[in-house]
Amino acid sequence: MNTGSNSIQKLINSLCKLPGIGEKSATRLAFHIINQDTEDALKLSSSIVDVKKNVRLCPICNNFTTRADSCAICSDHKRISGPICIVESPHDLTVIENSLLFKGTYHVLHGVIAPLNGIGPEQIKIKELLSRINNEKASELIFALSSTVEAEATIMYISKLVSGLDIKITKLARGIPVGANIEYIDRLTLSKAFENRQGI
């Protein structure tokens, strides 16, 4: 959309590059930023510079961190050592961490194996996971990956690599989400739910 101003246009173009934001939303956001409290807008601007400058990967789990050494979770001696929860992204890690359900440590793969998109095992953090398993004497790998074909293939690939080691390998249960109505559940989920039916 031509706003007749180069500055506004540049801001719209930059906002358009964010996920889920098309030209219309970007235009709306740009006009909001122009009208916004200057302090708030400059805070947003400096936060972007700040994360690009200071956020790096934790050398142990590959989560995002601003600490010079390992991230807050890896450095926390109260975490249970043994089980490692394997996630696809730092965002997924954050979701699990906020649920307070897991007290072990994490490993962020930064993707899953997807040959069609040119992502092989070398492009994600599998090598780093293997050396961790040896160093930390991990007792269990819990795969908390999405329920997609690529994620399942990644689980199979890593499971095979560690099959010789004395380590338990699990993945999050697939089944009917809590609160869901049977009539809206797709056939594949239903099939998994039958397959993994639980004793009462």
Add this chain to the structure above:
Amino acid sequence: MNTGSNSIQKLINSLCKLPGIGEKSATRLAFHIINQDTEDALKLSSSIVDVKKNVRLCPICNNFTTRADSCAICSDHKRISGPICIVESPHDLTVIENSLLFKGTYHVLHGVIAPLNGIGPEQIKIKELLSRINNEKASELIFALSSTVEAEATIMYISKLVSGLDIKITKLARGIPVGANIEYIDRLTLSKAFENRQGI
């Protein structure tokens, strides 16, 4: 959502202040920005600073502009002088301008009268409109405002103020949108469409 990093948290908080972006979207955007090409992210950051620094209101029509004098539209001698299209926001102006339907000049009110939200006639650019009408010998005021109670009241208010002057006052037609199906049209729109039915 606690990401365990102060920098990321600050970025999420700033993104949350944008319209239509809740905590979940903000988290997703923040993680995207961290993963994004550094050049793109810094461009976004500097565009924000740029608009906050350079965008001001045109002294004639109150549209956003980065020019030192009047905006590109007001300075354009090819625009028809006479009709002034009155809009609520620079965003609305952009939408109309991009439709290429109007060749006159604009006047941005920056809001409509909404006493419940504490917005009276003094809070929007009505005074500026009145002095323009005198200076420019405007021939017609075309209200291109949303079809809301507040906008209709604003149209009534301004119409009364200029009722003594020799100036045509119109507003955009209300009716059935092109391509719309009668069965989905609400009663009020239908009533307006009957009221303003057109000869064939």
